[in-house]
Amino acid sequence: MHPPPSPTLHQGSTFAELYRSAFKAFSTREALVGDGVRMSYRELEQGCHRMVRCFQGMGLRRQDGIAVLAANRPESVMVIIAAHLMGLVYTPLHPLGSEEDQAFILSDVKAKALVVDVSHHAGRGAALAQRHLVPHVLTLGPAAYGIDLLAESSGLDGSDIALDAQPDDILKIAYSGGTTGRSKGIVHHQRTVVTSALQQLACWEWPSEVRFLAATPVSHAAGAMLLTTFLQGGTVHLLERFSVDGFLQTVAAERITTTFLVPTQIYGLLDASEALATHDVSSLQLVLYGAAPMAPARLRQALGRFGPVFAQVYGQAEAPMTISYLRRDAHDLDRPERLSSCGRSLPGNQVRLLDAHHAEVPVGEIGELCVRGPLVMSGYLDRPEETAKAFAGDWLHTGDMARRDADGYLYLVDRAKDMIISGGFNVYSSEVESCLAQHPGVALSAVIGVPHEKWGEAVMAVVVRKKEGAPVDAAELIAFVTERKGVVQAPKLVTFVDTLPLTALDKVDKKALRARYWTGQDRQVG
Incomplete structure (x- = not known):
């Protein structure tokens, strides 16, 4: 019998190797556009290499943690890619998260470095720096605290670096929104993100020329599409907000x-x-x-x-x-x-x-x-x-x-957690919201359960009216849903608002809505 193969024989690729393959394949094409900057793949690669050498110079090593609080700008993308190339454990911070939540994440993940985009988060960066939660605070631009990463890295060598990341490494620790208490660190090894990237390439219907507009934060959903755009030789355009x-x-x-x-x-x-x-x-x-x-x-x-x-x-x-x-x-x-x-x-x-x-x-x-x-x-x-x-x-x-x-x-x-149990019946809020969306007077709605002495929960609709057309009232909407979905699904209460609260990712924040009605109650759904 032949000896068993080495464990390394069947190891998969790393994010770092995939980024390098894109950089080399499309070096002269335009890679990144935003904030008045247009960068080729070669320029992006060299900028990332300079940041890696800066990280190494301050003592950061593979699998050390790095947290990033930044907006959609080219330098933010370079930091994220540099972290992947070096094999650091990357943790994004919610752009609109609270100081307490961000401080908790820095402590929980035991980050060695925090990168702050001071053009958008100078005050929050200063507050986090004063807590002394990380050994290294780095800023994208000059600030009264930390080290200016852009200045420190600008004169460094941009030539190729050794890729330290390993297939079994942790690539990213993302944090949930904290809707049920303290947020949880979600650990992703290289296989998770490589799998997602390959599935995107294989199954999503990309155009022949990819000019991708990152209109949501690259710290979250849009960031998952950076590599897949680059692997196709496409261009990422950054929308700040x-x-x-x-x-x-x-x-x-x-x-x-x-x-x-x-x-x-x-x-x-x-x-x-x-x-x-x-x-x-x-x-x-x-x-x-x-x-x-x-x-x-x-x-x-x-x-x-x-x-x-x-x-x-x-x-x-x-x-x-x-x-x-x-x-x-x-x-x-x-x-x-x-x-x-x-x-x-x-x-x-x-x-x-x-x-x-x-x-x-x-x-x-x-x-x-x-x-x-x-x-x-x-x-x-x-x-x-x-x-x-x-x-x-x-x-x-x-x-x-x-x-x-x-x-x-x-x-x-x-x-x-969004399912409403009213009088023993399950009411699915998304189905009621879809019904309300058919009414010509409704622009947006959120359906939640509120306390009710008899039924446990009553169905409430919080509605934003359309600016155009005839105004709609509560009785009309209740009748509209009753006719189409039945009395159980129909809202018992309707309130009208100018806007609905949104999370940092522009999703309707039902936790904030529920908190107005469940404070002091036994059942507070996250």
Whole structure:
């Protein structure tokens, strides 16, 4: 018999190796545009190498932790890539997170360095620096604290470096939103992010020329598409902060072909009819959307305005971006039920809908969506009990309730924590929100459960009216849902607001809404 092969024989690639392959393959092409800067692949690579040498010079070594608090700008992207090239453990901080949450994350992850974009976060960076939570505070630009990373690295050698990252390394520790207490560190080894990147390349319908507009933070969803854009020789355009005018102007000026948006951003574009009419968006070929449910009525409106360019991505922090995908051609107005789907599971993932006993539910019935495969996180940092709960029965339990049809399409009905139990009946808030979206007077809604002495919870709709058209009142909306969904699903209370609270990622913040009604109550859902 032959001796067994070395364990290294079948090891996979690293993010660092994939970035290097892109840099070498497309060295003269334009890689990165933003903040008045246009960089080629070679210039981006050399800038990243200079940052790596700066990190090494201050004593950082492979698998040390580095946290980044920054906006969408070229230097932020360079820091993230440099961390990957060097094999550091990268942790993004929420751009709109609280000081206490950010301080907790720095301590929890035991970061060796904090990088602060002082053009956007100077005050928060100063407050975190004063806490002395990390040995090294680095700033993108001059500041009264820390070391100016841009100045320190500018004169260093930009030639090739040795790639220290190893296939079994931790690449990233991302933190959940902290909706049920202290946020949890979600540990991703190289295999998770490499798997997601390869699934994106294989299964998403990229245009032949990729000009990707990062309209959401690169610290979160948009950041997952940097490498896949570069592996295709595409260009990443950075939008500092999403606004309707800024988005439309950039699409028109740069002939953007693809982007990622969350539903509230798409709604904002649709409701800005005058701005849409005065900007050319015909270059868009693929608009990826996800991170929150999108109302089918608004999706139909978007298809009518932009054409068949929409594709839905579904994942979560514990299994990022590529659990399932709803293709552009599945957005079929002749099959309107498909507009409620998050698509089919992608190759490489095992996806099952399980009941409380970890048994698979029949087609058409609702169960918890659970996942196995190399996309799944390694666990929660130093949280063995919560990791065991998430992995019960050797599945990742996503907390998303879903059903599957006979063709394999998945339909998310709600987050388990967003399900309302009223008088013993389950009410799925996303279904009520989708119904409300069909009313011509509703721009946006959030449906939550509020305390009720008799039923335990009552269904409440918090509604933003459309600015155009006849005003709508509560009784009309209650009757509208009752007629279409029945009395159980219909809101018992409707309140009107000018705006809904949003998270740092522009998702509706239901935790903030619920807090107004559940303070001091026994059941406060995160």
